[in-house]
Each structure stands twice: as structure tokens, then as C-alpha cells.
Amino acid sequence: MAVLFWLCLLLLIGFLSKSQCVVSQLQYQATLSAINKELGVPGWGANSSDYCSWPGLVCSSNNSMVVKLDLSHRELRGNATLISELKGLKWLDLSYNNFHGSIPSAFGNMSELEFLDLSLNKFEGSVPPELGGLRNLRSLNLSNNLLVGEIPDELKGLKKLQEFQISSNRLNGSIPFWVGNLTNLRVFTAYENFLGGRIPDNLGAVSELHLLNLHSNQLEGVIPKSIFALGKLEVLILTQNRLSGDIPEEIGNCTGLSSIRIGNNELLGMIPRAVGNISSLTYFEADDNSLSGEIVAEFAECSNLTLLNLASNGFTGTIPRELGRLLNLQELILSGNSLFGDIPEAILGCKNLNKLDLSNNRINGTIPVDICNMSRLQYLILGQNSIRGEIPRQIGSCGKLLELQMGSNYLTGTVPPEIGHIKNLQIALNLSFNHLHGTLPVELGKLDKLVSLDVSNNQLSGNIPPALKGMLSLIEVNFSNNLFTGPIPTFVPFQKSLNSSFVGNKGLCGEPLSSLCGNSYNPDHESHHKVSYRIILAVIGSGLTVFASVTIVVLLFMVREKQERTAKAAGIEEDVENNHPAIIAGNVFVENLRQAIDLEAVVKATMKDSNKLISGTFSTVYKAVMPSGMILAVKRLKSMDRTIIHHQHKMIRELERLSRLCHDNLERPIGFVIFEDVALLLHQHLPNGTLAQLLHESTKQPDYEPDWPTRLSIAIGVAEGLAFLHHVAIIHLDISSLNVLLDANFRPLVSEIEISKLLDPSKGTASISAVAGSFGYIPPEYAYTMQVTAPGNVYSYGVVLLEILTTRLPVDDAFGEGVDLVKWVHSAPSRGETPEQILDARLSTVSFGWRKEMLAALKVALLCTDNTSAKRPKMKQVVEMLQEIKQN
Ligand SMILES: *[C@@H]1O[C@H](CO)[C@@H](O)[C@H](O)[C@H]1NC(C)=O
Ligand SMILES: *[C@@H]1O[C@H](CO)[C@@H](O)[C@H](O)[C@H]1NC(C)=O
Ligand SMILES: *[C@@H]1O[C@H](CO)[C@@H](O)[C@H](O)[C@H]1NC(C)=O
Ligand SMILES: *[C@@H]1O[C@H](CO)[C@@H](O)[C@H](O)[C@H]1NC(C)=O
Ligand SMILES: *[C@@H]1O[C@H](CO)[C@@H](O)[C@H](O)[C@H]1NC(C)=O
Ligand SMILES: *[C@@H]1O[C@H](CO)[C@@H](O)[C@H](O)[C@H]1NC(C)=O
Ligand SMILES: *[C@@H]1O[C@H](CO)[C@@H](O)[C@H](O)[C@H]1NC(C)=O
Numbered sequence: 021m022a023v024l025f026w027l028c029l030l031l032l033i034g035f036l037s038k039s040q041c042v043v044s045q046l047q048y049q050a051t052l053s054a055i056n057k058e059l060g061v062p063g064w065g066a067n068s069s070d071y072c073s074w075p076g077l078v079c080s081s082n083n084s085m086v087v088k089l090d091l092s093h094r095e096l097r098g099n100a101t102l103i104s105e106l107k108g109l110k111w112l113d114l115s116y117n118n119f120h121g122s123i124p125s126a127f128g129n130m131s132e133l134e135f136l137d138l139s140l141n142k143f144e145g146s147v148p149p150e151l152g153g154l155r156n157l158r159s160l161n162l163s164n165n166l167l168v169g170e171i172p173d174e175l176k177g178l179k180k181l182q183e184f185q186i187s188s189n190r191l192n193g194s195i196p197f198w199v200g201n202l203t204n205l206r207v208f209t210a211y212e213n214f215l216g217g218r219i220p221d222n223l224g225a226v227s228e229l230h231l232l233n234l235h236s237n238q239l240e241g242v243i244p245k246s247i248f249a250l251g252k253l254e255v256l257i258l259t260q261n262r263l264s265g266d267i268p269e270e271i272g273n274c275t276g277l278s279s280i281r282i283g284n285n286e287l288l289g290m291i292p293r294a295v296g297n298i299s300s301l302t303y304f305e306a307d308d309n310s311l312s313g314e315i316v317a318e319f320a321e322c323s324n325l326t327l328l329n330l331a332s333n334g335f336t337g338t339i340p341r342e343l344g345r346l347l348n349l350q351e352l353i354l355s356g357n358s359l360f361g362d363i364p365e366a367i368l369g370c371k372n373l374n375k376l377d378l379s380n381n382r383i384n385g386t387i388p389v390d391i392c393n394m395s396r397l398q399y400l401i402l403g404q405n406s407i408r409g410e411i412p413r414q415i416g417s418c419g420k421l422l423e424l425q426m427g428s429n430y431l432t433g434t435v436p437p438e439i440g441h442i443k444n445l446q447i448a449l450n451l452s453f454n455h456l457h458g459t460l461p462v463e464l465g466k467l468d469k470l471v472s473l474d475v476s477n478n479q480l481s482g483n484i485p486p487a488l489k490g491m492l493s494l495i496e497v498n499f500s501n502n503l504f505t506g507p508i509p510t511f512v513p514f515q516k517s518l519n520s521s522f523v524g525n526k527g528l529c530g531e532p533l534s535s536l537c538g539n540s541y542n543p544d545h546e547s548h549h550k551v552s553y554r555i556i557l558a559v560i561g562s563g564l565t566v567f568a569s570v571t572i573v574v575l576l577f578m579v580r581e582k583q584e585r586t587a588k589a590a591g592i593e594e595d596v597e598n599n600h601p602a603i604i605a606g607n608v609f610v611e612n613l614r615q616a617i618d619l620e621a622v623v624k625a626t627m628k629d630s631n632k633l634i635s636g637t638f639s640t641v642y643k644a645v646m647p648s649g650m651i652l653a654v655k656r657l658k659s660m661d662r663t664i665i666h667h668q669h670k671m672i673r674e675l676e677r678l679s680r681l682c683h684d685n686l687e688r689p690i691g692f693v694i695f696e697d698v699a700l701l702l703h704q705h706l707p708n709g710t711l712a713q714l715l716h717e718s719t720k721q722p723d724y725e726p727d728w729p730t731r732l733s734i735a736i737g738v739a740e741g742l743a744f745l746h747h748v749a750i751i752h753l754d755i756s757s758l759n760v761l762l763d764a765n766f767r768p769l770v771s772e773i774e775i776s777k778l779l780d781p782s783k784g785t786a787s788i789s790a791v792a793g794s795f796g797y798i799p800p801e802y803a804y805t806m807q808v809t810a811p812g813n814v815y816s817y818g819v820v821l822l823e824i825l826t827t828r829l830p831v832d833d834a835f836g837e838g839v840d841l842v843k844w845v846h847s848a849p850s851r852g853e854t855p856e857q858i859l860d861a862r863l864s865t866v867s868f869g870w871r872k873e874m875l876a877a878l879k880v881a882l883l884c885t886d887n888t889s890a891k892r893p894k895m896k897q898v899v900e901m902l903q904e905i906k907q908n
């Protein structure tokens with residue numbers, strides 16, 4: 021009897037819960053449809069009866085409750101408030117979208133929520149206090165938005181919070197005390213805000229804090245001991261604040277701490293000897309503070325240490341010999357202190373040392389003869405010290421050296437010819453302000469990668485060897501204030517230098533000095549010059565003629581196009597009204613997309629100006645939403661290229677061929693439509709816009725700035741795409757950052773390839789203006805050859821790479837009249853600017869690693885944009901060079 025009762029009860033419950041289930045399913049369906057109506061989520065609603073199969077949506081397995089919603093990377097905008105009605109939601113990720121306005125306060129009602137990520141949007145206003153109602157929240161990420169105001173105290177209700185990220189906003193006020201009371205907090209990042217006040221002195225006292233990153237704020241006061249209390253800290257980044265006081269002794273309790281970055285503060289006192297206990301330490305950066313005392317030998321206990329940067333402090337004493345035990349050390353940067361004594365022999369034990377910067381100290385020993393035992397040395401920076409003795413001949417075996425700075429010391433003897441063996445030397449060779457004598461060795465001429473040579477202010481004598489003409493990369497020279505005699509060799513970098521590079525040598529004559537040499541030195545000097553001027557003038561003249569005619573043609577086309585556009589604007593109304601564009605031909609090459617693409621909808625989309633995405637040299641791109649929900653990018657070829665309509669069959673064949681070109685970094689056509697006399701090419705729609713937008717538009721509103729690793733991958737991707745094109749013998753007509761599209765993961769795709777094929781001027785289908793490309797990207801030789809070439813593509817690619825490195829436009833009035841980005845960068849040395857002043861400092865100053873990679877990439881960009889097309893590397897080599905930078 022009892023059994024029967026229970027059975028009935030169970031059945032009843034089952035029935036009830038099932039019907040309840042149906043009700044909630046209908047509710048979910050309604051809510052989700054409303055959300056889709058508001059936000060237009062790609063791929064949603066196609067199969068409305070089964071919302072659990074919609075992309076980004078996860079239902080619980082036993083009923084159809086939505087538990088997880090991942091709508092990141094979808095270009096969404098609109099009112100997200102409705103999402104809060106999905107009551108059972110545990111996981112909500114809306115990161116990487118275009119949401120703006122306030123964060124909906126209704127989100128505070130999603131009481132089941134454990135994970136909330138709203139990062140990388142444009143949310144404005146203050147953080148809604150209602151979020152404090154999310155009692156189950158473990159992870160809250162609001163970083164990279166435009167949030168202002170203080171962190172609301174109501175959030176103290178988030179007792180379960182483990183990860184709390186609010187970095188890169190515009191928050192002010194101070195870090196609330198209750199953050200220190202969150203017992204589960206493991207990750208706290210609030211960097212790049214306007215936070216002031218002190219770091220709460222209970223932070224980390226009750227929770228196992230693993231990562232604390234507060235860099236680039238206005239924090240004051242001391243580094244609280246509490247953050248080291250439980251000993252679990254792994255990463256500590258407090259760079260760029262106004263922190264003062266000592267580094268707490270307790271730091272040594274965190275043996276798992278691998279990265280300590282506390283540079284650019286106002287820290288005082290000695291480095292605690294307890295750092296020797298931090299066995300995991302790999303990165304210690306405390307430059308630009310007021311630290312003092314000796315450099316503690318205990319660093320030698322941190323066997324994994326790869327970087328030690330104590331530059332610009334008040335350290336005294338000698339360099340501890342014990343540091344020589346650091347076999348993993350790659351960078352030792354002690355510049356700008358008051359260190360004295362020898363460069364200890366023992367330091368040569370750092371077999372992996374890549375950068376040794378001891379400049380601006382009072383080092384008064386000699387240079388160890390076997391310095392090159394550190395065979396990986398790339399930067400040897402010893403300038404502004406009191407180093408005595410000779411430059412050891414063995415320096416020639418530092419085969420990897422890129423930069424050698426020994427200026428302003430007391431070096432004696434001669435310049436060893438062996439320096440000429442350092443084939444990789446490229447950034448600078450500086451021996452200025454020493455007591456060197458004798459002649460300059462002709463071997464220096466072998467340094468064909470060297471950009472800057474400074475031997476000024478010594479007692480060097482004899483001729484400037486003509487062999488120095490072998491220094492093909494030279495931009496900056498200084499021979500001033502020596503005892504040089506004879507004529508200055510005829511060599512462009514010399515004559516292009518200021519005369520201040522040669523003054524103070526009584527016996528020196530010839531350009532750029534005003535003292536002319538007697539005929540006995542160089543009889544054909546003058547006439548030679550006249551000839552070369554004549555050649556140059558002729559070249560410039562013909563270039564101008566061609567350029568002028570190109571300009572006229574372009575202008576004519578522009579005028580014609582404008583007239584046509586006006587005419588067309590009047591016609592559009594009719595087109596839309598009679599609703600049936602006359603499609604002449606059209607096809608979708610990709611079998612499984614045929615269902616989803618409606619050619620008529622494609623044509624109509626291009627008639628609405630609001631759909632316009634980009635206007636390029638040869639085409640305008642429109643966004644077209646298909647009735648199926650699929651989004652396409654439709655490229656409408658500009659009227660001047662109408663000739664291709666008359667070559668329809670050929671064009672279709674080319675397009676089909678191109679659609680089969682398979683490379684991850686090329687944007688392939690997936691179909692085409694020809695209607696009236698207009699050709700439309702269909703492509704996948706890529707949500708992240710163009711590289712030009714990423715680089716030049718995000719800077720105006722500092723919401724999301726692409727970091728260096730992202731930029732380097734983009735640079736490599738573009739290079740790979742172009743290398744592949746060249747491999748299949750296709751030359752691109754219009755390489756520019758506007759023609760590099762980015763997919764959801766910032767993978768670059770080179771576009772406008774079909775244009776290159778359809779308008780190949782050698783096939784006679786192109787108008788003359790086609791070879792012009794985009795202003796600022798056109799290699800100099802195009803002006804007179806009128807022929808697109810692979811080296812020309814390399815040049816244009818180099819301009820794109822310079823844009824990536826400098827975040828500057830290829831042409832900008834700021835560079836001065838007639839100066840474009842390429843000229844501006846190439847002439848930096850003559851303006852007395854170092855490569856580092858050209859790079860986007862917001863990136864190059866983030867870390868030593870980034871700066872190093874950026875300098876290396878700059879070198880590649882300089883090679884690519886060489887005036888002489890024959891000197892430019894092949895696209896394939898560019899890929900290899902960049903990949904090597906990434907791997908190192
Ligand atoms: C819609 O869902 C049903 C059932 O889950 C499935 O059989 C059908 O293939 C789906 N249709 C589409 C277009 O996805
Ligand atoms: C569904 O499973 C969850 C756990 O995964 C449980 O909490 C919930 O009660 C279940 N619901 C039903 C209707 O069985
Ligand atoms: C968003 O929608 C909700 C209702 O769903 C409404 O109350 C709110 O005012 C809307 N917000 C904006 C900014 O339009
Ligand atoms: C949150 O839920 C409560 C109770 O259901 C309701 O009264 C309130 O209006 C909701 N808040 C928002 C902002 O939707
Ligand atoms: C936001 O923060 C959470 C928690 O730390 C993290 O898991 C997530 O990856 C972050 N989101 C982004 C886009 O970085
Ligand atoms: C933090 O916790 C301590 C000890 O539990 C308590 O006394 C204090 O009031 C709390 N502070 C805040 C701001 O919640
Ligand atoms: C933490 O560091 C301090 C100062 O070095 C020391 O006195 C204390 O014993 C350490 N605590 C632990 C748990 O190691």
C-alpha cells in the first residue's frame with residue numbers, strides 16, 4: 021500500500037516537473053528570441069524550435085535550462101539588459117564586442133551567475149552597485165572598457181570572488197579595503213586606471229593571492245607586507261605608480277614568485293637579502309626608483325633569473341662576482357647607478373647573457389679579455405664610465421653582437437681590426453670620447469649592416485679609409501675631433517651627413533666640409549659630381565612627368581566617378597522601388613554556402629549607404645545580411661574598372677581559380693554577381709575590420725590598443741600571405757593596411773587579390789591608374805617603371821610593417837612637407853633620433869622583450885623599404901626573419 025502511494029507520488033512529481041519544464045522552455049525560447057531580435061546574434065534563430073543548438077549557448081543536460089552563454093567576439097551592440105532574464109545562467113561571456121552605454125544593472129539579478137566577462141567592450145558610466153547582488157560570482161572581468169568613477173562598495177557582497185579584473189578603464193578613487201577581505205581572491209588586476217591612495221594593507225592577508233597587477237595608476241604609500249603574508253604570490257606588477265618606502269623583507273616568503281616588476285616608483289632603501297629565497301624568480305625589474313646600497317649578492321641564489329634590471333637607482337659598490345653563477349641570466353641592466361671597480365671576470369660565467377648594460381656608472385677597471393666567452397652577447401653597453409686599458413682584440417669573436425657602446429671612457433690603444441669581424445653589428449658602434457689613436461682599420465668596411473658609426477673625439481689619424489664604402493647600411497657617422505687627414509671618400513652617407521660629423525680634423529677636406537681638396541687628391545671629383553647630378557635630375561624629371569600623367573588620369577576618373585555617383589544616387593530610389601535588380605550573371609563557388617546566399621539580397625545590400633564598410637582604391641565594400649542570417653562582405657568594383665565587364669568570361673574563370681587558392685592569410689572570393697554594369701565580389705564577413713582601423717582608429721579612443729605580440733603575429737600573417745601569392749606568381753596591386761582584414765582572432769587576411777588578377781596591367785585590362793596603388797605605399801621606382809613587381813610589393817609591405825611598429829599613418833602632414841612615413845623613419849638618425857624614438861613607445865616601453873623584438877622588426881622594415889629594389893629581401897625571407905624574431 022505504502023509502495024503504491026510512493027509510486028503515485030513519484031509519477032505525480034514527474035508529471036509536474038515535466039510540465040514545468042515545458043513552461044520554462046517556452047519562456048527561454050521567448051527570451052532568447054527577444055535577445056536575438058535586439059542583438060542580432062549571427063547564427064541564431066535559424067532553427068528556433070531547438071535553441072539549445074544555437075551557437076554560443078549551452079543548456080543543462082537534464083532540462084533545457086540555459087546555463088552558459090558565450091557571445092564573445094561577435095561584434096554585438098545594443099541593449100543587453102534582456103540577458104538578465106535567463107535566470108539560471110551560470111556563465112556569461114560578452115567580451116570582445118561593441119557594447120556601449122552603461123552595464124545593465126539588471127545583471128545584478130542573475131543570482132546563479134558564477135562567471136561574468138564584459139571585458140573588451142565600450143561600456144561607459146560607473147560600475148553598477150547592483151552587481152554586488154551576484155552572490156555566487158567567482159570571476160568578474162570588466163577590464164578594457166571606458167568605465168569611470170569609483171569601485172562601488174556594494175561589490176563587497178561578492179564573497180566568493182576568486183578573479184577580479186578591472187584593468188584598463190578610467191576608474192578613480194582608491195582600491196577599497198574590502199578587496200583585502202575577499203577570502204578567495206587569487207587574481208586582482210586594476211592596472212591602467214586612475215586609482216590613487218594606498219594599496220590596502222590587508223590585501224592578501226586572508227586570501228591566497230597569486231597575481232597582483234596594479235601598474236600605471238597613481239598609487240602612493242608603501243608596498244604592504246600583507247601581499248606576501250600567505251606566500252602564494254607568483255606575479256607582482258606595480259610598475260609606474262608613486263609607491264615609496266622600502267621593499268618589504270617578507271617578499272622572501274614568496275618562494276613561488278617568478279616575476280617582480282616594481283620599476284618607475286619612488287622606492288627607497290636596500291633590496292632585502294631575502295630575495296635569495298625566491299627560488300622561482302625569473303624577472304626582477306626595479307629600475308627608475310631611489311633604491312640604494314650595494315647590489316645584493318643573494319640574487320645569485322635565484323638560479324632561474326633571466327632578467328635583472330636595476331637601472332637608474334642609487335646603487336653603489338662593485339658588481340658582485342657571484343652574479344656569474346646565474347647561468348640563465350639574459351639581461352643584466354645596471355646602468356645609471358654609482359657602481360665602481362672592475363667588470364668582474366666571474367661575470368663571464370653568465371653563458372646566456374644577451375645584454376650587458378653597465379653604462380653611466382663609475383666602472384674603472386678594464387674590459388675582460390675574454391668578454392666574448394659570453395657567446396650570446398648582442399648588446400654590450402659600457403658607455404659613460406671610467407673604463408681603462410685597450411679594447412681587447414678578442415672582441416672580434418662576439419659574433420652575435422648587434423650594438424657596441426664604449427663611448428666616454430678612458431680607453432687607449434688602437435681600434436682593433438677584429439671589430440670588422442663582427443658581421444652582425446648593426447645598431448651602433450660607438451667608440452667616441454676615448455683616447456684611441458692610430459688609423460681606422462680598413463676591416464670596418466666589412467660591417468655592411470651597421471647603421472651608426474661614431475669614432476669622434478679621439479686621436480685617430482690617417483685617411484678615412486675608402487674601404488668604409490663597404491658599410492652599405494650606414495646612416496649616421498661621426499668622425500669629428502680627431503686627427504684625420506686627406507679627402508673624405510665619396511660615399512652617399514658621408515656627403516649626406518652634416519659637416520659637424522667631420523669638423524675638428526685639421527687635415528680633412530671635401531664634401532660635406534667646406535674645405536675643398538686640391539686636384540691632386542681626386543682629379544675627377546668635380547666632373548663626376550656634375551654627371552651624377554645630371555642623371556639624378558633626369559630621373560626626377562621623368563618620374564615627375566609620369567607621376568603627373570598618372571595624377572591627371574586619376575583625377576579624371578575621380579571626376580567621372582563623382583558625376584556617376586550623383587547620377588546613381590538619383591537612380592537608387594527607383595532600383596529599390598522596382599525591387600528586382602537585373603542580375604546578368606552570378607555564382608557561389610562554395611557548395612555548402614549556396615543555400616545560405618541570396619544574390620538578390622546581395623545586390624540590394626549594396627544600394628544602401630548605411631551598409632558601406634570601407635571605401636578602397638578599387639572598390640567599395642558593403643555589409644550584406646542574408647535572409648539566412650549569414651553575413652557577407654560584398655565588394656563593388658569601382659566604375660573606372662568597368663572594362664572587366666567586357667571580359668566577363670575571363671573574369672569568372674579567374675575568380676574561380678582564385679577561389680581555390682588555399683592559404684590561411686588570403687581572403688578568397690566565395691562568389692560574384694554581375695548586374696547591370698556593376699560587378700560584385702562576395703567574401704566572408706570578417707568582424708574585426710581592417711588593420712588600418714585597428715592601428716589608426718583605436719588610438720583616438722584608447723579602449724583597445726593591439727599589443728606587440730598581436731601586432732607581430734599580424735605582421736607575420738600578412739607576410740606569409742604575400743609570400744604565398746608570390747609563390748604562385750601573383751603580384752598584388754595595392755598592398756596597404758586598408759587591404760588587410762582581421763578575423764575574430766585577429767588573424768590577418770590579405771584582400772583585393774582578385775583585383776590584382778583582374779586588373780593585371782600586363783594583360784591589358786587595367787587602366788593606367790591601377791599601378792598607382794595607395795598613396796604612401798608606392799615604391800619609388802614605380803614612378804618611372806610603371807610596372808608592378810614583387811620587390812615593389814615588398815616595399816609596400818615594409819610600409820605596413822612600419823605602420824604596425826610606429827602606429828603612424830603612411831602619409832601624415834606631421835612628418836613635414838614631402839616626407840612620408842618611410843622617409844621619416846629612414847631619416848631619424850640624421851635628426852639625432854634613435855630607433856627607439858620612432859617605435860610606438862606605448863609598446864616598446866612595456867618590456868625589454870617587446871622592445872628588442874620591435875627593434876629587430878624595425879630592421880626588417882628598413883630592409884623592405886630600401887630605395888633600391890634589388891636590395892630588398894624576398895617576401896619568403898621576410899617571413900623567416902620575422903618568425904625568428906618571434907621565436908627568440
Ligand atoms: C533544426 O533542428 C532539427 C532538430 O534538432 C534538425 O533535424 C534540423 O536539421 C535543424 N535544421 C537546421 C537548418 O539546422
Ligand atoms: C538538473 O541537474 C542539476 C545538476 O546538474 C540539478 O541541480 C537540477 O535539479 C536538475 N533538474 C532537474 C529538473 O532534474
Ligand atoms: C534596455 O532595455 C530595458 C528593458 O529590457 C530598458 O528598461 C532599458 O531602459 C533599456 N536601456 C537602454 C539604454 O535603452
Ligand atoms: C531584479 O529582480 C527584482 C525581483 O525580481 C525586481 O524587482 C527588479 O526590478 C529587478 N531589477 C532589475 C534591474 O531588473
Ligand atoms: C577576464 O577575466 C577572467 C578571469 O580572470 C579570465 O578568465 C578571462 O579570460 C578574461 N577575459 C579576457 C577577454 O581576457
Ligand atoms: C574586513 O574584515 C575585518 C575582519 O573580519 C573586519 O573587521 C572589517 O570590518 C572588514 N572590512 C570591510 C571593509 O569589510
Ligand atoms: C616571512 O618573512 C619574515 C621576514 O623575512 C620572517 O621573519 C618570517 O619568518 C617569514 N615567515 C614565514 C612563514 O616564512
Ligand SMILES: *[C@@H]1O[C@H](CO)[C@@H](O)[C@H](O)[C@H]1NC(C)=O
Nearest residue numbers: 275298299300301322323324
Ligand atoms: C627553474 O625553471 C625550470 C623550468 O621552468 C623549472 O623546472 C624549475 O623548477 C625552476 N627552478 C626553480 C628553483 O624554481
Ligand SMILES: *[C@@H]1O[C@H](CO)[C@@H](O)[C@H](O)[C@H]1NC(C)=O
Nearest residue numbers: 360361362382383384385406
Ligand atoms: C676605482 O674607483 C674606486 C672608487 O672611487 C677606487 O677606490 C679604486 O681605487 C679605483 N680603482 C682603480 C683601479 O683606479
